[in-house]
Amino acid sequence: MSTFPVTLEVRSSVKPLAWAVPAALLLFALPHAIDPYQTILLAYGLVMAIAALGFNLLLGYTGLLSFGHSAYFGLGAYAVAFMVKYLHVQSLELLVLGAVVASLAVSALFGFVCVRYTRIFFSILTLALSQVLWSLAFKFFWVTGGSDGLRVPTPAVLGRLPDPAEDKILFLANAYYYYVLVLFLACVLVMWVIVNSPFGKALQAIRDNETRAEFVGIQIRRYRFVAFLVSGAFTGLAGALWVPLNGLTTPDILYWPFSGEIVFMSVLGGFRTFAGPIVGAVVFNYLKTSAVGFTVYWQALLGAILVFLVLALPAGIVGTFKHLLLWLRKRAFR
Amino acid sequence: MDILVIHAFNGLLYASVLFLIAGGLSLIYGVMRIVNLAHGNLFAFGAYVTAWTVGSVFAGVHPGLLYLLLPAGALAAAAVGAILEPTLLRPLYRRAEEYQLLATFGLLMILEDVMRFLWGPYPLSGSTLFEKAGSVSIGGSRYPTYNLLVIGIGGLAALFLWAFVYKTRFGVVLRATSQDMRRASALGVNVNRVYVEAFTIGCFMAGLAGAIVVPSQSAVLGMGVDALVLAFVVVVIGGLGSLEGALVGALIVGVVREIGISVFPEIELAVLYLIAVIVLLVRPAGLFGRAA
Numbered sequence: 001m002s003t004f005p006v007t008l009e010v011r012s013s014v015k016p017l018a019w020a021v022p023a024a025l026l027l028f029a030l031p032h033a034i035d036p037y038q039t040i041l042l043a044y045g046l047v048m049a050i051a052a053l054g055f056n057l058l059l060g061y062t063g064l065l066s067f068g069h070s071a072y073f074g075l076g077a078y079a080v081a082f083m084v085k086y087l088h089v090q091s092l093e094l095l096v097l098g099a100v101v102a103s104l105a106v107s108a109l110f111g112f113v114c115v116r117y118t119r120i121f122f123s124i125l126t127l128a129l130s131q132v133l134w135s136l137a138f139k140f141f142w143v144t145g146g147s148d149g150l151r152v153p154t155p156a157v158l159g160r161l162p163d164p165a166e167d168k169i170l171f172l173a174n175a176y177y178y179y180v181l182v183l184f185l186a187c188v189l190v191m192w193v194i195v196n197s198p199f200g201k202a203l204q205a206i207r208d209n210e211t212r213a214e215f216v217g218i219q220i221r222r223y224r225f226v227a228f229l230v231s232g233a234f235t236g237l238a239g240a241l242w243v244p245l246n247g248l249t250t251p252d253i254l255y256w257p258f259s260g261e262i263v264f265m266s267v268l269g270g271f272r273t274f275a276g277p278i279v280g281a282v283v284f285n286y287l288k289t290s291a292v293g294f295t296v297y298w299q300a301l302l303g304a305i306l307v308f309l310v311l312a313l314p315a316g317i318v319g320t321f322k323h324l325l326l327w328l329r330k331r332a333f334r
Numbered sequence: 335m336d337i338l339v340i341h342a343f344n345g346l347l348y349a350s351v352l353f354l355i356a357g358g359l360s361l362i363y364g365v366m367r368i369v370n371l372a373h374g375n376l377f378a379f380g381a382y383v384t385a386w387t388v389g390s391v392f393a394g395v396h397p398g399l400l401y402l403l404l405p406a407g408a409l410a411a412a413a414v415g416a417i418l419e420p421t422l423l424r425p426l427y428r429r430a431e432e433y434q435l436l437a438t439f440g441l442l443m444i445l446e447d448v449m450r451f452l453w454g455p456y457p458l459s460g461s462t463l464f465e466k467a468g469s470v471s472i473g474g475s476r477y478p479t480y481n482l483l484v485i486g487i488g489g490l491a492a493l494f495l496w497a498f499v500y501k502t503r504f505g506v507v508l509r510a511t512s513q514d515m516r517r518a519s520a521l522g523v524n525v526n527r528v529y530v531e532a533f534t535i536g537c538f539m540a541g542l543a544g545a546i547v548v549p550s551q552s553a554v555l556g557m558g559v560d561a562l563v564l565a566f567v568v569v570v571i572g573g574l575g576s577l578e579g580a581l582v583g584a585l586i587v588g589v590v591r592e593i594g595i596s597v598f599p600e601i602e603l604a605v606l607y608l609i610a611v612i613v614l615l616v617r618p619a620g621l622f623g624r625a626a
Binding site: 059065067113116117119120121123124125127128129131132135136138139140255256257260263264267296297298299300302303304305306307309310311314 | 369371422425426429431432433435436437439440441442443444446447448450451559563566567569570574599600601602603604607608610611614615618
C-alpha cells in the first residue's frame, strides 16, 4: 500500500539483540538515575508502547489502519475498573487477565465485522464501532460513572496487598514500574516471535499483495481476523496496566481522537519497523507532556508535528535512523 | 398528532444539518478519494465565524439585516478550504491512504486550537437570530420559526446541489473527474482546478451547516469532532461518495435520533452506529455507493 521504498534487510537472530539487550538493561537501571516523576512518565510511555505495538501488527504488518483502537484500550481500562468496583478483585494479575479476556471477546466481535473491509472502509468501520463503546460508557453513567469516570485504587501486586502507609508515587515509580517493564519486555518478545513466524510472514504477504497472497493459499480473512485479535489483546493489556498508573478511567480514552494518538505514535516512530511504535510511544508521551506544560495550544503543536512527519519524514524516527545508518555504511564501504 | 408533527420537524431539522456536513464530506471523497478528518472542524469554524459576526461584530445591526450575515460562516469555511487544498492536500494524492488520514488528523488538531486561539475556550452564541424569529403555532404547540428556516435551507441546499451536479456544465466536469480522473485530464479537464473547487464547495457546505446551527445552539470547542463521527455514520449508511446517499443517510439518522431521544435515550448513539454496521454488512458500499 505504501509507496516509499522499503529496504530489504538481511535478518539474523543476533543483530536485534545487540540493540534490545542494552535497551532493556537501560530501562532496568533508569529508575535509579532519574526522579520518581520521570520514572512514572516512562512507565506511561511503556504502557502506550504495548498498545502501539499491538496496533502496529495491523497497520505495519497487515496493512490495515485502525482508527478505533481506543476501544480495546478503553475496554481493558474499564474492565479493570468494573472488576475492582463490582467484583472487589484486588490482585493485579487477575485484573490484567480479566481485561485481556474482555478485550479479546470484543475484538473478536468487532474483528468479525471489520476484517471484511480494507483501506478507508476498515478505518471508518473501526472508528464507528469504537464510538459505540464510547457512547455506552458515556450514557450508562450509573454503571460507568459517565464523564466523571471510575476511580481505581492501588491494586495488590503479586499477592502483596497495598500498604496504606506507603507513598503512592514511590509505589508507582518502583514496584509498579518494574511490573510494567517486565510485561512490556514479554510483549516485545511475543510480538517479535509473532511477526517473524510463518503467520507473521503471511500477514506481510497479505499487506504487500492481497491477490498473490490468496493465490499462494493464505486464507486472507482468517489471518486478518487473528491479527485483529492479537492486536486487540495487546491494546487491552495496555489499557489494563494504564489504569492503576492513572488512578482513574474516563470516557476520553474511548473517544476516537485517542485512537488518533495511538496512530500518531506508530507513525512518529515509524510503522514500517518493529521498534518504531515502541520508540514512537515513549517519545510521544514525553512530547505531549512537555507540549501540555509549554503551551495551552499543545494540540496545534502536536498537529503541526504530525503534518510535518507525514510530508517530510514518512519513515518516522526509527525508519529515518535506519536509512541514515544504511547510507553511512554504504559510504564507509565505498 | 401535533406531537408527531413536531417530532417529524425535529427529525428533519437534524437531517438538514447532517446532510450539509455529510454531503460535503461525501462530495470531497467522491471527487478526490480523500476522507478529510478535519471536515468537522470546518463545520465548527463556520459556526464560530457566524456566531462572532452576528453576536459581536454586527451586534447592533437591525435583526432583519443580521439574517443576511448568516452565510458569513459558510464563506469563511470555503475560503479556508480553498487555501488548504492546494497547500496541504495536493502533495498527498499520490501517497498511501494512511498518510492522507494522518495529515488531515493533524489538521484537525491544528484547527481545533486555531479556534481556541481566535475565540477563546468559552462557547460563542448567536442566539439573537433564533430569538428574533419567534415561534409559530402547530396544532396548539409552539415551534421555533427559526428551526423551520433551517429545514428550508437544508432542503434548498440539497436542491441546488442536485441541480449543480446534474444540470450544469461544471457538474459534468465534476462527475467526469470523479469517475476517471486520468481520462478527464486527458480530455483537457484542469483536474487541479476541479479539485480545489470541489474541496471548496465541500467546505462551504460544512461551514453553512455550522452557520445555520449556531443561532439555536452555541459554538463550542469539540463540536467538530462530534459532528464528524455522525457524518461518518451518515456516509457509511448512504455510501461514501454519493450525494443521494448522504441525503437518505441524513434522513435515516435524523429520524432514528429523534425517535431514540424520546424512546431509548441511553443507547441512541449506539443504535445509530449499529445501523451503520448492519448496512455495511448487508450492502458493503452503503445504500447508494458504488462498489469500492
